Amino acid sequence: MNNLSIEIQDNQTAFTPGETMQGTAQWQLDDIPKSVTLNLLWYTQGKGTEDVSIVESIHFDTYAPTDQKPFSITLPNGPYSFSGKLLSIIWALELIVDKGSECHRQEITLSPTGQEITINTSSATV
Amino acid sequence: MKSKTKSHSGYTGSKLDLTGFHLMFLLFSLALTSIIGLSFIKIFKTYFWEKTHCTILSCKIDHAYKTESSYGIDISYTYTFNGQSYTSDIYQHNYQGSSDYTEIKQIVDQIINNTQVNCYVNPECPQEAYLTRESLWRDGSAILVCQIFTAIGVGGIVFTWRKKNPKKNESNKPKPKSALVTKWYMKPLKISSQHQDFSLNNKRPDSIILKSDSSAIKNLLGGIFATLFWNGIVSVFLSLVLDSFEKGEPNWVLTIFIIPFVLVGLYLILVTFYHFLKLFNARPILTLTPGVTPLGTTTELSWTFRGWMKFIRHLTITLSAREEATYDQGSSSKTDKHTFYEMELFSTNITSEMTAGKVKCAIPQDCMHSFQAKHNKIIWSINVKGNIKLWPNISSKFPFTVLPTDPSDDQ
Amino acid sequence: MTLVSAMKARDNPFAIHRLQQTPYHLADTTWCDLLDKLESFNNRAAVIGQHGSGKTTLLNKLYSRFKAMGRCPVTAFANEDTPLTWRQLKQTLTANPDRQILLLDGACHLGRLTWYRLKRYTHKRQIGLIITTHNPGLLPTAYHCRTDITLLQNILKELLPPHEIPNETSLEKLYQQHNQNIREVLRTLYDQWAYQKK
Structure with missing residues (x-):
């Protein structure tokens, strides 16, 4: 049984822009993986077609079916984690084995307050 | 190098399609021009x-x-x-x-x-x-109308072969893979190859002159083009209808059929005229000082107007932010917009106060900065509205970039 | 000005990612029969239907089915604003050497020349070509997507808890208002849900 996980230091899930995130990527696989990649990405959800952007990608050189690798990523200034009426911007770490045959994803929040930015709005839609 | 050549030949396929389409316009206009032209030359010789x-x-x-x-x-x-x-x-x-x-x-x-x-x-x-001798006016004007089709044909062909493939560079770059792309969705999601620059240290211009998201001249030219194109085609059928009435044998079927098309033509003329009048409106020129506007900062907005001001009865300047989401499933794209922040910065009905001024523009701290992806956007803008009696109002939006909070400013 | 707390876009039951996760309701046929029919056309067939009748959704589901069957499908998408060029299509096909079937959404938006080149290219290489289009004619029709109020109700059952599903009268009204275009009905419902307090 394949098992992937991402452990972030102190189980932190909220980060401020520019903060460095440290953690460990772990996997237990039945077969030797051809590639293991950790992506830092944001994607959108809502009324529009989804957009995805991979901000940083770490490729682990490994030939072991069970392994763990530390990582350290400095988060960018933006975009902030956001939810409005039409779109949400969601940040995530994603561990991918063999171009997506196995995947584990962990959402994080990026904003100065550590909270997702939300809007209070009038009911006007243009 | 090989892929470059391939990509060029591939793109040529759709170019040929477009060229064929525009070539039809060109051939049609050339055929019509030569028929009318022969008659015109014959009349011209009689002079x-x-x-x-x-x-x-x-x-x-x-x-x-x-x-x-x-x-x-x-x-x-x-x-x-x-x-x-x-x-x-x-x-x-x-x-x-x-x-x-x-x-x-x-x-x-x-x-x-x-x-x-x-x-x-x-x-x-x-x-x-x-x-x-027969008047040259009728055939002369018909030849001029034909030139609209010639212009569409020639312009279309030139534009087709001159325009660059916008995705050419993008497609040549190796794209990172995400499980989001391969696992969750059927469609390959477009991964942005260009990251939006949220850095605050590199660019700190003292001031920035904002550009309006619409141009009066472009709107007018667009209106003229649409009007000439539509009415050019409709006029051919309209002349047949008028001829039938002149000869005392009204073609009622064609008359009834053409009425909605004529109405659309008249509407286009009105819209074009509206844009023509708008051309004489005073044009606002907005400057933000400093030119970089992170969340939670205050910037100074100054404005002046170019053109006649005295007919403006009321002027309002607002700061607004909106979400935009484009959905392109199926055969069409639809963009929804939703304004989530609006703050009036300035409002007056005194003409002397309208001509130029300065106002503090505070960008809220706990809000969302500008964001631009292929289908989803957050757009901040300064909106200028001027009410003019019996004339098209001034209504311009000036988008600008609001950056995330500067981490170095955090105390 | 009344301030309303908008529902987060990601939580909206009518957000695109939620709609894409709903199962597809086939009318008058089963998945088995449809896949057999496609096979009988050598997987070179069309799914036809009007705007918002569920052609793209069906193609999504076919993608999953073909993938599960190990048929290595690839996809391409065209519409009025993003017409595909032959280069882009060829790139999609050549980038996936194992591909056996191309699922093309919006074939009617391809240039004529591009369409003929694609048809010839896939035919020569025995690549399946399943397309969606508004009208029949490009390839033999394998399935005609039609909408009705029951289909809309079934979709809503997947997206909403029973007590939140609008009553039949208001649904029927909404359905007719949008000329039986279910996609547009769901977009309107997105807006209605967006202002529900969460």
Whole structure:
């Protein structure tokens, strides 16, 4: 049984822009993986077609079916984690084995307050 | 290098499709221009024919000219050219007659009552003579209308072959893979190859002049193009309808069919006229100082107007932020917009206060900064609205970039 | 000005990612029969239907089915604003050497020349070509997507808890208002849900 996980230091899930995130990527696989990649990405959800952007990608050189690798990523200034009426911007770490045959994803929040930015709005839609 | 060549040839496929489409316009206009052009040249030549005195032998109304309900002129006249006498029975080149009896009677009476009648003789072939010359206006204007199609054809072909493939560079770059792309969704999601620059250290311009997201001239030119294109096509059918009415045989089916198209044409004329009037509106020029605006900072907005100001009754300047989401499933794309922040910065109905001024513009701290992806956007803008009585109002949006909070400013 | 707390876009039951997760309701046929029919056309067939009738959604589901069957499908998407060029299509096909079927959404938006080149290219290489289009004619029709109020109700059952599903009268009204275009109905419902307090 394949098992992937991402452990972030102190189980932190909220980060401020520019903060460095440290953690460990772990996997237990039945077969030797051809590639293991950790992506830092944001994607959108809502009324529009989804957009995805991979901000940083770490490729682990490994030939072991069970392994763990530390990582350290400095988060960018933006975009902030956001939810409005039409779109949400969601940040995530994603561990991918063999171009997506196995995947584990962990959402994080990026904003100065550590909270997702939300809007209070009038009911006007243009 | 190989892929570059391949990509070029591949793109050529759709270019050929577009070229074929525009070529049809070009060929159609060239064919029409040459038919009308031949007639135009023939009429134009008569303007170089010699004016010669002639004697009317007979002149009366033809009661069944070409069709039973149209009237023509049955005429015969004699003239002398280069010492030789000739007779002609042509009133005018390609004369179509008229369904209006009074009009024909007036012409006939005029010819009979006039003692000094002249005709126009072809010096190269003196047997050929017309009593009057046809106006160049009708064929001339028809040729001009045809040139709209020529312009579309030529312009389309030139534009097709000049425009660069916007995705060319993007597609050549290796794209990072995400499980989001391969696992969750069926469609390959477009991964942005260019990351939006949220860095605050590199660029700190002292001030920035904002650009409006719409241009009065572009709107007007767009309106003119649409109006000429639409009405150019409709006019062909409209002239057929008018001809049928002139001949006294109204084509009711075509008349009813063409009414909605004519109405759309009239609407386009009104819209174009509206944009033409808007051209004379005063144009706001906005400057933000400093030019970089992170969340939670205050910037100074200054404005001036170029053009006539005295007719503006009320001026409002607002700061707003909106979400935009484009959905392109199926055969169409739809963009929804939603304003989530709006703050009035300035409002007045005193003309002297409108012409120029400065106002503090505070960007809220706990809000969302500007964001731009392929389908989803957050757009901040300064909106200027000026109400003018009996004239199109001023309404311009000036988008600008609000950056995330500067981490170095955190205390 | 009344301030309303908008529902987060990601939580909206009518957000695109939620709609894409709903199962597809086939009318008058089963998945087995449809896949057999496609096979009988050598997987070179068309899914036809009007705007918002569920052609793209069906193609999504076919993608999953073909993938599960190990048929290595690849996808391409065209519409009025993003017409595909032959280069882009060829790139999609050549980038996936194992591909056996191309699922093309919006075939009617391809240029004529591009369409003929794609048809010839896939035919020569025995690559399946399943397309969606508004009208029949490009390839033999394998399935005609039609909408009705029951289909809309079934979709809503997947997206909403029973007590939140609008009553039949208001649904029927909404359905007719949008000319039986279910996609547009779901977009309107997105807006209605967006202002529900969460």
